[in-house]
Amino acid sequence: MFSNKTASALVTIVALALMIVACGTPAAQTAAPVVQTVVVKETAAPVVQTAVVVQTAVPQIVTTTPGPQGPAAGSLAINGAGATFPFPLYSRWFYDYAFVDPSVKFNYQSIGSGGGIAQITAETVDFGASDAILNNDQYSKAPGIQMFPTVAGAVVPAYNLLGDDGKPITAILNLPSAAIADIFLAKITKWNAPVLQQANPEVKLPNKDIVVVHRSDGSGTTYIFTDYLSKISPEWKDKVGNATSVKWPTGLGGKGNEGVSGLVAQNDGAIGYVELAYAVTNKLPYAVPQNKAGKYIDPGKGPEGVQSAMNDFSTDLGDKLAVSIVNAPGEGSYPIAGYTYLLLYMDQQDCLKARKLVTFMNWALTDGTKDATDLQYVPLPDNVKKLVLDKAAKISCQGKPL
Amino acid sequence: MSVITAIKLKKRTSRWSELVRRLEHGDVIFRLLTLAAGMLVILAAIGIGFELWQNSARPRAEFGFDFLVGTNWDPVIEDFGALPFLYGTLQTSLFSLLIAVPIGLGIAIFLTELAPDWLLQPVGFVVELLAAVPSVIFGLWGLFVFVPVVVKPFAQFLNGTLGWLPIFEGPVFGPSRLAATLILSIMVLPTLVAISRDVFLAIPPSQREGALGLGATRWEMITQNLIPYGLSGILGAVILALGRAMGETIAVTMVIGNNLDLSASLLHPGYTMASLIANEFTEATTDMYREALILIGFVLFGLTLLVNIIARLLVWRVARRIPTESRA
Numbered sequence: 001m002f003s004n005k006t007a008s009a010l011v012t013i014v015a016l017a018l019m020i021v022a023c024g025t026p027a028a029q030t031a032a033p034v035v036q037t038v039v040v041k042e043t044a045a046p047v048v049q050t051a052v053v054v055q056t057a058v059p060q061i062v063t064t065t066p067g068p069q070g071p072a073a074g075s076l077a078i079n080g081a082g083a084t085f086p087f088p089l090y091s092r093w094f095y096d097y098a099f100v101d102p103s104v105k106f107n108y109q110s111i112g113s114g115g116g117i118a119q120i121t122a123e124t125v126d127f128g129a130s131d132a133i134l135n136n137d138q139y140s141k142a143p144g145i146q147m148f149p150t151v152a153g154a155v156v157p158a159y160n161l162l163g164d165d166g167k168p169i170t171a172i173l174n175l176p177s178a179a180i181a182d183i184f185l186a187k188i189t190k191w192n193a194p195v196l197q198q199a200n201p202e203v204k205l206p207n208k209d210i211v212v213v214h215r216s217d218g219s220g221t222t223y224i225f226t227d228y229l230s231k232i233s234p235e236w237k238d239k240v241g242n243a244t245s246v247k248w249p250t251g252l253g254g255k256g257n258e259g260v261s262g263l264v265a266q267n268d269g270a271i272g273y274v275e276l277a278y279a280v281t282n283k284l285p286y287a288v289p290q291n292k293a294g295k296y297i298d299p300g301k302g303p304e305g306v307q308s309a310m311n312d313f314s315t316d317l318g319d320k321l322a323v324s325i326v327n328a329p330g331e332g333s334y335p336i337a338g339y340t341y342l343l344l345y346m347d348q349q350d351c352l353k354a355r356k357l358v359t360f361m362n363w364a365l366t367d368g369t370k371d372a373t374d375l376q377y378v379p380l381p382d383n384v385k386k387l388v389l390d391k392a393a394k395i396s397c398q399g400k401p402l
Numbered sequence: 403m404s405v406i407t408a409i410k411l412k413k414r415t416s417r418w419s420e421l422v423r424r425l426e427h428g429d430v431i432f433r434l435l436t437l438a439a440g441m442l443v444i445l446a447a448i449g450i451g452f453e454l455w456q457n458s459a460r461p462r463a464e465f466g467f468d469f470l471v472g473t474n475w476d477p478v479i480e481d482f483g484a485l486p487f488l489y490g491t492l493q494t495s496l497f498s499l500l501i502a503v504p505i506g507l508g509i510a511i512f513l514t515e516l517a518p519d520w521l522l523q524p525v526g527f528v529v530e531l532l533a534a535v536p537s538v539i540f541g542l543w544g545l546f547v548f549v550p551v552v553v554k555p556f557a558q559f560l561n562g563t564l565g566w567l568p569i570f571e572g573p574v575f576g577p578s579r580l581a582a583t584l585i586l587s588i589m590v591l592p593t594l595v596a597i598s599r600d601v602f603l604a605i606p607p608s609q610r611e612g613a614l615g616l617g618a619t620r621w622e623m624i625t626q627n628l629i630p631y632g633l634s635g636i637l638g639a640v641i642l643a644l645g646r647a648m649g650e651t652i653a654v655t656m657v658i659g660n661n662l663d664l665s666a667s668l669l670h671p672g673y674t675m676a677s678l679i680a681n682e683f684t685e686a687t688t689d690m691y692r693e694a695l696i697l698i699g700f701v702l703f704g705l706t707l708l709v710n711i712i713a714r715l716l717v718w719r720v721a722r723r724i725p726t727e728s729r730a
Contacts, residue, residue, distance in 0.1 A: 084684075112684025114692075132687060211575070216660030216677075218477075218685025241478035244685035252577055252671055253660025254545075255652075255681060262545045266554075266576050 078353055081109040082116020082129030085153060085220045085275065086340040090129070092371045093364050100363060104356050113220055113244065120145065120343045126353055128343035131220020132244060133322040146346045146395075147322045148388050149339040150364060151377040154276040154299040154306050155224050156336070158284040160264045161191060164206045173287035174199040174296045177335070180289050181233030183210055183271065185240075186250035191269060199290075213263045213272030216253030218244040224338035225273045228289075228326040232335075273336075276300065277376035291335040292327050305334030306378040314383050321391060337378070344395065351397035358402065361392050451703055458697035460690050469697060475662060477682070482694040484701050486662040490672035491702070494579050494654065495647035497668065498586035503640060505587070506594030511624055513595070514602040526599070533592035541656030544585045549576040549657055553584060557669045571667035577659035579672040585653050590643035597642065601635030602628060634717045641713040648706055651676040675702040 080090075087110035094106035111119075113130040120128030121142040130147075139145065157180070161169045179195045182188040188195065192205045215222045223244045230237040240246050252267075254260040257278040264270040264284065271287070276299050279286045288296045297305040309328035316323045327335045342361070348354035365388060369379035380388065395402060425431060461469060461482055472483015509529065513522060554576045564570045605628055613623040629636070659671020660681060675698050686692040 114683075114685040114687040117687055132685075135687075138687070216655065217681040218683075220685075243478045244687065245477045245682050247474070247476040247478070247662070251661070252575060253681075254577075255655045255660070258542075259545065259656060263577060266550045 075105075076103055076352065076356060077105050077107060078127070078356060079107045079125045080116075080127040080129060080342075081111050081119045081125045082343070083113045083131045083220055083340055084110040085131050086129060086151065086377070088277075089151060089372055089375050089377050092375065093368050096368070096371060097360060097363060100367075101356070101359070104360070106360075112218065114218065116343065120345075123345075126350075127357060129341065130343055131338060131340045132223050133324065133341075134320075134343075139320075142345075144345045144347055146344055146391065147320050147341040148344060148361065148392060149317075149321055149341055149380060149384065150361075151372050151379055152306050152310055152325065152337050152339050153224075153377055154334055154337045155221055155228075155273050156276050156279050156286040156299065157271050157273050157289065158261060158264050158279045158286045159271040160266075160268060160285070161206070161208065161270075162268050164204060168285070169203060169205075170285045171200070171203050172285070172298055172300075173203065175287040175289045177232045177290045177292075181229050181236045184212055184214075184229060184249070184251075185233070185236060186212070208269040211267045211270040212248075212251030213260050213267070213270050214248050214251050214253055215256070215260055215273075217255050217259075219256075220244065220338065220340065221257075221273065221275055222246065224326060225336060227324055227338070228336045231324075231327040275376075280376055289335050291331075291333050292329045293331045293333075295331055297332055297334045299334045299337070303373060303378040305332060306337045307381045309333040309335070309337050310339075310378075310384055311381050314381070314387070317384065317387060321388060346395055347399060348395060348397045351402065354395055354397045355402050358392050358395055362389060365389060451700070454696055454700035454703055458693045458700055461694040461697045464690070470701065473662070473664060475678075477686070477691050480688070480690045480694075482691075482697075484675070484698055486664055487673050487675040487678050487698060488701065488705070489664060490579065490658070491648055491674040491676070491705070493668075493672065494582045494586055494658070494674060495644055497579075497583040498590060498647050499640060499644055501583065502587035502590050502594055502643065506591050506639075506643075507598055507629075507636065509591075509595045510598040510602055511628075513599050515620070515624060515628075529592050529595045532588065533596070537589065537650060537653040540585055540589055541653035544581065544653060544657040545577070548585065549581050553578070553581040553657075556580075561669055568666040569668050571665065572669060574669050575659060575671060577657050577671055578669050579658060580668040582654045582658040582672070582674070583668065585657055586647045586650060589650060589653060590646050593643045593646055594639050597639035598632070598636050601632040601639070604635075605631050633720050637713065637717045637720060641710060641717075644709060644713070645706060648702070648709070649676055651680045655680050675699075675705075 087108070090106075090108050090110075094108060097104070097106070108129075109115075113132050116125075116128040116130050117132075117134065117138055119125045121138070134145065134147065157175060159173065163169050173196075176195055176199045179188055179193070179199070182195075189210055190207060191210055192207045197205050223242065226236075226240065226242040226246050229240070230242040240249060251272075252263050254263040254272070257274045260272040260274050261278065261282060261284055264272045274284070274286075276286075278284075280300055286300075288298050290296055297308075299305045306325075308330045309325045312328040312330045312333055313323045313325045322339070322341060325337055325339065328337075344357065348357075365380060365385050372379045379385075465472060465482065469482065469484055470488070471485050472481070473485050474481045474483050475486065476482075509525070513525060517525065554574065557574045557576075557578060557580055560570045560580075561572045561574050565572060609627055609631055610623055613627040614620075618626065654674055655677035658673065658677060660673050660677060661671035663670045663672055678698055679695055679702075683692070683695050686695055
């Protein structure tokens with residue numbers, strides 16, 4: 001018979017063994033908690049201990065805190081909800097903005113664009129956020145609503161392919177626009193299809209099946225990607241169409257960027273679209289789609305490709321400041337990109353909140369652009385930024401200008 | 403002290419004791435409280451069903467009963483059918499029970515009848531630990547470790563040896579209904595083990611002694627005596643496990659491949675009702691689309707109810723039959 005002590009020791013060993021198996025490698029296990037604590041501290045700081053942070057980090061704020069606005073730190077809560085795609089950027093913005101104006105405390109729930117539209121329509125939040133452009137039906141339910149582009153993001157087809165020599169191919173592959181729709185329509189099923197091989201003369205593509213991977217959850221990323229496919233391929237537009245979720249003709253569905261990249265990483269010959277930021281930070285090899293002018297612009301080299309696409313369509317933004325920027329005609333434009341928007345009522349009910357929101361937007365589009373580029377989002381080019389801020393200046397409160 | 407106050411006092415105490423007697427020393431209040439608690443559960447269930455029904459008027463009017471047999475799910479043209487998801491839910495949950503029930507019963511029997519004392523606690527502890535692991539952890543572990551390391555080679559083996567059977571038809575991908583089935587069978591194991599272990603522990607020792615005394619081997623005692631004796635309890639465990647398997651969301655979504663495939667093959671990617679809702683509800687922006695997802699929720703609710711009723715009937719039948727046949 002074993003004693004109680006031996007039994008409990010055995011239990012610990014078994015539990016530990018299970019954890020190690022579950023985590024893959026012990027290294028990953030030890031690294032994870034460190035990262036976590038840092039993140040928690042960062043996000044918690046402005047909320048809980050604003051006063052302390054202000055004193056140590058940005059001394060000049062101390063003089064402005066008891067200023068004319070008067071409210072105490074974090075006293076004004078502004079609530080928002082919506083898109084998940086810009087969530088990393090927005091949470092960084094709200095964190096940084098707490099140093100600029102400690103009286104405001106932003107709460108943002110990344111519940112998805114659909115939820116954001118529904119909540120701002122029901123007026124249960126102060127602002128909504130959406131990757132998708134509102135349709136006429138949605139405008140008619142909330143007539144006073146206005147879309148404000150904040151940043152844009154690029155979507156790239158990430159791939160995983162072992163060459164004939166058994167080594168993974170990591171080059172930035174060229175993807176002719178004729179081929180990309182055919183791959184997702186399951187009309188091109190081999191990596192060494194002539195149209196692919198001809199576009200990539202310096203890489204020997206193997207004779208392997210293409211495994212298509214797509215997002216299974218409804219997402220703005222899918223919206224942008226299918227928007228692009230609909231623009232370049234009449235057949236895609238006809239058979240599948242453009243939405244946050246579509247009926248995919250082929251392939252595996254992964255939940256979220258992590259699901260798609262997991263499936264891509266596990267299947268030799270896989271290709272699936274993810275946000276550029278996700279591909280870059282996780283070092284996934286990706287392919288570059290051909291733009292309308294026939295050029296291949298790598299969006300990982302800098303924001304110019306997507307900004308050029310925004311410029312191409314800056315005159316089409318219209319009164320609602322919303323436009324699709326996929327398949328842009330410019331020579332230097334990256335073709336699969338889209339804006340993400342804040343949704344606000346042009347006539348606000350709470351004047352203090354309205355003023356704070358407009359001030360925040362001015363800050364986000366000027367000083368906040370550094371955060372955006374850090375996180376691989378693309379800041380608005382100057383002409384678009386001017387349109388957005390001019391519109392924001394027209395926001396009124398109970399019928400009167402702010 | 404006057405006579406009048408004495409009478410008043412007596413009256414008051416008698417009224418008080420009368421009240422106490424009527425309330426059966428608090429038993430009535432207790433009964434009412436427990437009744438309210440019980441009613442709350444029923445109200446919640448009815449409320450959920452009602453809400454799901456109420457908020458899915460559009461697709462019900464548009465598709466009617468064809469919704470149940472429709473094989474298309476296309477948010478762009480708003481054509482919705484539930485069959486691929488119904489099929490995926492039933493297939494993965496039933497196959498997962500097929501794997502988990504024998505293993506779970508085996509563990510429970512081992513723990514109660516065969517295991518040495520020093521092994522009892524660790525094994526029991528680990529099984530209960532499994533129950534405490536959040537399903538998103540199962541999902542991520544499944545996607546990044548379990549599927550590539552275990553499921554894919556296993557699927558390739560099944561396809562290579564038994565590929566002529568429709569349920570093991572290729573081509574083989576990692577994420578598949580097989581992956582979901584295996585993950586689910588791990589996830590329902592704690593429920594099965596914990597309940598059936600308690601069922602076996604509750605069987606009086608006289609049952610075992612009687613069987614052994616009559617010359618039965620241990621195997622015969624377990625299969626002919628203990629299992630029939632505890633059958634209604636074991637069935638209860640299976641029902642709970644089935645409920646968990648049908649409703650499991652995130653872990654399944656991560657590994658099932660999310661594809662409308664309707665083939666028999668376990669090796670193909672599939673889709674379940676819970677995964678569909680988890681995947682698409684957040685970005686369902688039009689009324690018809692959102693209500694179609696709510697209707698899927700209603701179908702899942704109805705299916706769970708149906709399965710529970712069938713299982714309940716089964717338990718009653720079994721429970722009524724046991725005393726005459728096997729209880730000593």
